[in-house]
Amino acid sequence: MFSAPPLFPEQASALAPQVDNLYFFLIAVTVFFAGVVALAVGYFALKYRRKHPDDVGANIHGSVPLEILWTVIPFVIAMFIFAWSTTVYFRIIRPPDERLEIYAVGKRWMWKFQHIDGQREINELHLPVGRAVKMTISSEDVIHDVFVPAFRVKADAIPGRYTSIWFTPTKPGEYHLFCSQYCGTKHSGMVGTVIVMEPHAYEQWLSGGTSEGSLATKGQKLFQDLACISCHVPEGSGRGPTLHGVFGSQVTLSTGSVILADENYIRESILTPQAKLVAGYQPQMPTFQGLVNEEGVMALLEYVKSMRKPATREP
């Protein structure tokens, strides 16, 4: 009736073995301590079974050295796991500079993916094997969560902000993508497939789709349509600051504090412009909340990012 069930998820990203090694170590720790407790309890229960109903046990009240021992040993082991797992965690959250950028938007109950070359997909994501991928994630309604078990990565898709995951697929194949933050009726239907392809097949796929131009180009068009360009002129002489080179730079705010212009900052500046005002500029930019959707904001963001490099780009 059933075929033998798999009991372990596929390892399909460079991170997966690192997470699994930690997992195996934790299993070993669990088996060891559960074994010690079970053996002690089982052995004592048999060995010291009372012989007569009036029997009493030895009048032992405790032992401070033992208490210290079984406080310190678990603590040391816990700290070892903490150090190891935190190291793995920082690898999980810090993407390399050389990477493919993907945008993902969750919406009840579907996933929309946007490649920077312009391809858009719904509930399917095509990726090349062997290249690091960073996915910037947001949501149009409630909280969702991108989870690809084969890659051992996960991040909530939170309305109003960006989160991200990154991974390097190591094996061509098709992998589950689950929404793992409860989002209502069809939560369990909000699933997709990550299709990891050989590089040449991926190139073929990329060129096969209908191209609406790159995401940055789309952003540029929006930038003009929404008249952003009338204030954010390239030379920096407009009513708003120039956006050339702003992404990834340190920005001085009107409050005097300095912050990093990252994805969340750019996003906030489009939708809530007065929240963090650049020093030297008037609070006159209107909000674009409602005028541009999540995907539009992502296109604008990609355009702003593209402005960090010199205007001419090698094809």
Next chain:
Amino acid sequence: MTTPAYPELNYLNATHGIRSWLLTKDHKRIALLYLISVTVFFGLGGMFAGLIRLELTTPAGDLLAADTYNKMFTMHGIVMIFFFLIPSIPAILGNFLIPIMIGAKDLAFPRINLLSWYIYIIGGSFTLYAIVVGGVDTGWTFYTPYSTSASNTNVLPTGIGIFITGFSSILTGLNFIVTIHRMRAPGLTWFRLPLFVWAHYATSLIQILGTPVVAITVLMLAAERAFGIGIFNPALGGDPVLFQHLFWFYSHPAVYIMILPAMGVISELVACFSRKPIFGYSFVAFSSLAIAVFGFLVWAHHMFVAGISPYAAMVFSFLSFAVAIPSAVKTFNWAATMYKGAIWLASPMIFVFGFLGLFTIGGLTGLFLASLGTDIHIHDTYFVVAHFHYIMVGGAIMGYLAGIHFYWPKITGRMYPEAWAKFSALAVFVGFNLTFFPQFILGYMGMPRRYHTYPPEFQVLNVLSSAGATILAVGYSIPLIYLLWSLKYGKVAGNNPWGATGLEWKTQSPPLTENFTETPIVTEEPYDYARQGAHVG
């Protein structure tokens, strides 16, 4: 051995009629009111669980509609947590035993004690109303903005129910703290207190400090949902993650509200059935307080994938590892207590073994979730579901059953059939492991929680889990039958059927309304089996 006589006058027959129960100020009768109402909620929550497991025997959503399924797991969580687990041991066994254990006639505020039961019933009625008129589908966690803007189910009545019930929990905690401070019998110093009392003291601290936070959170949720005041919904200028911080600030410590009292029960039983003082009394007592304090500092480990700062995540991971240590210390002390004991394998002790096995696995699998590296993968999967059921069902309910079996003769004056009780403990242990162990594997494979449908490769483990749930249901139902049977046909228990130390065993079973004929004077340490012996009767 002569059969002891059933005491002619006791708290059960001191007064008669339904009025004498509904207006009682006797902590023991109030405990029984709780016992009945909490059992009703347990049955209800268990029924929801049964439907969930039935649905999950096949990958397709073919038994319940998606919305119905979502309501089932939501209401299962809400009923089990707020109306069963949180009040179970404190409001039943704590209420019944704390005054007797400390040699008092009643709690410090008997009227407030009755009031807290009525508040519980009113809160429960609101929640039952919400269930009857269509239920609620937000998950017991009520995450925003889903709960405030997307769900079109009965979020408000449920929220009001939880808000109200919270006051019952606060008042019980307050009552216990005052009672333990002010009403101990002469000679009963803090370090002569039974560890059950220490555990409830720590629990009460969490109840009075944590519960107001969840009450405020529910009010804010209601303000946004009913009046559109933007607090959590980013479309209204709010912050959805703020809700999670506030919610878990209570709801993580709430886990300790559920497990600490069970730990208190286990300490009593291990000592009694080993005929020995508890190993490391002060370490066990202070580890309860350490858990209560550290428990407040680990909430964000529920939010490692919710975009919180990596450095905050690191700190919360560290603190989550730290909170594991006092639980480990307790477990080692319980095991060590049995060393050179005179161990009586009576039925409550079998439940204790069940607790030790399941709680140990539950606690150790918590390390996987405290570890940032593994939590990212298993967060919000069945691994988490398995972990917290090992703590709350394997730990808390096993402890509750151990306590109910141990104190049943004191509460009712009668014994239940030993063999059936042992069989029930075994069925619960086997059924529990079969239900929840496969879920660890499912979770690591990547099956997300709260899924109505799932990919076919997860089916075998889900079928195993549902089969286990059937055995578990049998294991939980048998005690209901033989405990009720024992009320009429059970052997008369006598004052001290387990040969235990402690003031509660020096008075008659069932006790008089005023517990003792004269105020006891305590001159010895707790669990003093070496000098007092272990005489049944």
